[in-house]
Amino acid sequence: MDFPVEVILFLFLLATALTVALLEDLFAAAMMTGIFSLLSACLFTLMDAVDVAFTEAAVGAGVSTVLFLSTLALTAQREKQHPFTWFPLLLVILTGACLVTGTLDMPHYGDPKAPIHVHVAPEYIAGAERDFGIPNIVTNVLASYRGYDTFGETVVIFTASVGVMLLLGHRRRRPGPAHRPTITPEGAARMRDFAIVRVVSMGVIPLIVLFGLYVQFHGDFGPGGGFQAGVIIGAAVILYGLIFGLSTLQRVVPSPLLETGIALGVLLYGGTGVASLLMGGHYLDYAVFDSDDPKHGRHLGILLVEGGVGIAVTCAMILIFYSFAGRALAREAFDEGGGGQ
Numbered sequence: 001m002d003f004p005v006e007v008i009l010f011l012f013l014l015a016t017a018l019t020v021a022l023l024e025d026l027f028a029a030a031m032m033t034g035i036f037s038l039l040s041a042c043l044f045t046l047m048d049a050v051d052v053a054f055t056e057a058a059v060g061a062g063v064s065t066v067l068f069l070s071t072l073a074l075t076a077q078r079e080k081q082h083p084f085t086w087f088p089l090l091l092v093i094l095t096g097a098c099l100v101t102g103t104l105d106m107p108h109y110g111d112p113k114a115p116i117h118v119h120v121a122p123e124y125i126a127g128a129e130r131d132f133g134i135p136n137i138v139t140n141v142l143a144s145y146r147g148y149d150t151f152g153e154t155v156v157i158f159t160a161s162v163g164v165m166l167l168l169g170h171r172r173r174r175p176g177p178a179h180r181p182t183i184t185p186e187g188a189a190r191m192r193d194f195a196i197v198r199v200v201s202m203g204v205i206p207l208i209v210l211f212g213l214y215v216q217f218h219g220d221f222g223p224g225g226g227f228q229a230g231v232i233i234g235a236a237v238i239l240y241g242l243i244f245g246l247s248t249l250q251r252v253v254p255s256p257l258l259e260t261g262i263a264l265g266v267l268l269y270g271g272t273g274v275a276s277l278l279m280g281g282h283y284l285d286y287a288v289f290d291s292d293d294p295k296h297g298r299h300l301g302i303l304l305v306e307g308g309v310g311i312a313v314t315c316a317m318i319l320i321f322y323s324f325a326g327r328a329l330a331r332e333a334f335d336e337g338g339g340g341q
Helices: 005-022 026-046 050-072 086-102 115-132 137-145 147-168 188-193 195-217 226-244 246-252 255-278 294-325 328-336
Strands: none
Touching (some): 005 026, 050 226, 115 137, 147 255, 195 226, 195 294, 226 246, 226 294
C-alpha cells in the first residue's frame, strides 16, 4: 500500500509551522510562511481543489509575503523576547483539543457516504448540466447556487480594503532607533538597477496578466473565476511595483482608479441581481437575461458577477499593497534606493 502523499505534505506543513513559531529572525519567519502557503497550495491541488490552490499560491506565497516584507520596513528585524508564561500555551493546547474533538464525528476524508456526497453533490452535478450547461460545477455553485454568499464575500473584501486604507493609508511617523528600515538604498530596493531582473520581469508580467485573464474568462470550463483571476492579476501588478518602484506603479495605476474599481466591482455584482429583479426574476436569477435560452442567460449572468469579483479583488489587492508599502518608512527607503525614479 502506497503511503499517501497528503500525509507527507501535512507533516511538512506541521514542521514549517513549528519553525515559524520558533524563529526569532522576522525575515526568515516571513519566508517560511511563504513556504507554508506553497505547501498548502500543493495539498489543495492533490485534493482536487485547484481553484483554492490558485488563490493560496498567489495570496499566501506571493502577496502576503510581500506585505510581510513591507511591514518589516517599519519594525525591528528580530522578535523582541518576552518572559515565558504558561497561560498562552495552555490556552492554545485547550483550543486545539476542542477543535480536534469536534472533528472526531466527522466523516473520514474521501468517504463516499459523507452527507455532502449523498445529498448536496448529486443535485449540484445534475443541475450543472440541466440548468447551466457549464462543465465547471464549482463556478455554478459559487456564482449561482450560493450566489448570495459569494456576493457577501465580495462585500467583505471591499470592507476589508476600506479598513486597511483607513488604518494604514494616512499614518506617518519618523523612524526611531529600534525601528530601522530593512529596505536600504544599498539593498534590495535597487532591483530596477539589475538588468536581468528588469528584463525577465517585463517578459513574465504580461504572461501572468494573460494567464489571469484566461482564468477569469475560462472559469466556467476549467478551474478559475473572479477570485483566482483577481489575485493573479493583482500579484502581477504588485511585482511591477517591486521592480520599478512604488511611485512608478502609482503613476501607471493611480489610487483613485483602484478605489473606483473596487466599488465598481461590488456594484457590478449587486447590480446584476437588481437587473434580474427588474426583469421579473428573483435576485441573482440569471435565467431572465435570455428568455429564449435560460442556460445562455445564466451563463451571461455568471460572467457578469465573476467579472465584478475579479475587478474588486484585483483592485483590493493592489490597494492593500499601496497601504503597506506606502507608509513613510517604506516609501522613503524605496524611493531613495532608486525604485521610484
